Amino acid sequence: MDIKKAEFLTSSSVPTQCPDPDRPEYAFIGRSNVGKSSLINMICNKSALAKTSSTPGKTQLINHFTINDTWYLVDLPGYGYAKVSKTQRKSFKLLIENYLRHRSNLMCLFVLVDSRHKPQNADLEFMRQMGEWGIPFVIVLTKLDKLKASEKEINIANYKKALLEEWEELPQIFVTSAKKGEGRDEILHFIDQVS
Ligand code: GTP
Numbered sequence: 359m360d361i362k363k364a365e366f367l368t369s370s371s372v373p374t375q376c377p378d379p380d381r382p383e384y385a386f387i388g389r390s391n392v393g394k395s396s397l398i399n400m401i402c403n404k405s406a407l408a409k410t411s412s413t414p415g416k417t418q419l420i421n422h423f424t425i426n427d428t429w430y431l432v433d434l435p436g437y438g439y440a441k442v443s444k445t446q447r448k449s450f451k452l453l454i455e456n457y458l459r460h461r462s463n464l465m466c467l468f469v470l471v472d473s474r475h476k477p478q479n480a481d482l483e484f485m486r487q488m489g490e491w492g493i494p495f496v497i498v499l500t501k502l503d504k505l506k507a508s509e510k511e512i513n514i515a516n517y518k519k520a521l522l523e524e525w526e527e528l529p530q531i532f533v534t535s536a537k538k539g540e541g542r543d544e545i546l547h548f549i550d551q552v553s
């Protein structure tokens with residue numbers, strides 16, 4: 359599949375404002391600043407489709423993008439960002455939870471994690487929660503261009519090892535760089551297969 363058309367549709371502050379669930383939808387989630395919005399732009403080949411920022415906490419609403427007029431990509435706010443107020447963090451959490459648990463057309467969730475860091479508790483806990491809620495997810499390692507060639511394999515292997523400590527089977531893992539375009543074909547191929 360290729361993306362011929364990618365358009366911003368709407369931002370929602372509550373899940374009930376989201377567009378009708380009348381087509382397959384894929385959402386991107388992960389800690390603040392992990393690269394969700396950048397990856398959406400890279401996949402769509404449009405540098406300013408989703409708003410990005412070097413300051414964590416940029417995306418604060420549920421953003422829907424219509425792809426090829428037939429499916430949705432969704433950019434979600436990051437979780438676990440320490441600098442926003444406790445109240446705001448709670449409201450992001452609630453927004454994400456309500457969205458994830460009730461979005462009937464959500465085909466798969468892409469959980470983004472920074473390839474430079476060891477598996478973080480917040481991410482592992484989030485994945486555990488997805489397992490409990492029965493939400494299908496895959497993992498995306500981001501910012502691979504920031505790793506030296508020698509570090510890449512080691513970090514990927516370490517990530518898998520940590521996951522296997524609590525998951526019997528590894529979820530699918532994509533290796534990406536929004537800067538270099540790495541992982542785009544694999545993700546689009548996956549979406550094609552699932553839809
Ligand atoms: P929030 O909306 O705040 O939760 O962040 P986000 O996850 O949407 O991250 P965003 O895409 O805004 O990117 C955060 C920062 O990381 C920006 O400065 C991006 O330029 C940078 N970034 C994202 N992806 C990559 C990547 O693959 N490589 C490099 N080198 N930088 C990246």
Ligand code: MG
Pocket residue numbers: 394395396409410416417433434
């Ligand atoms: Mg964002």
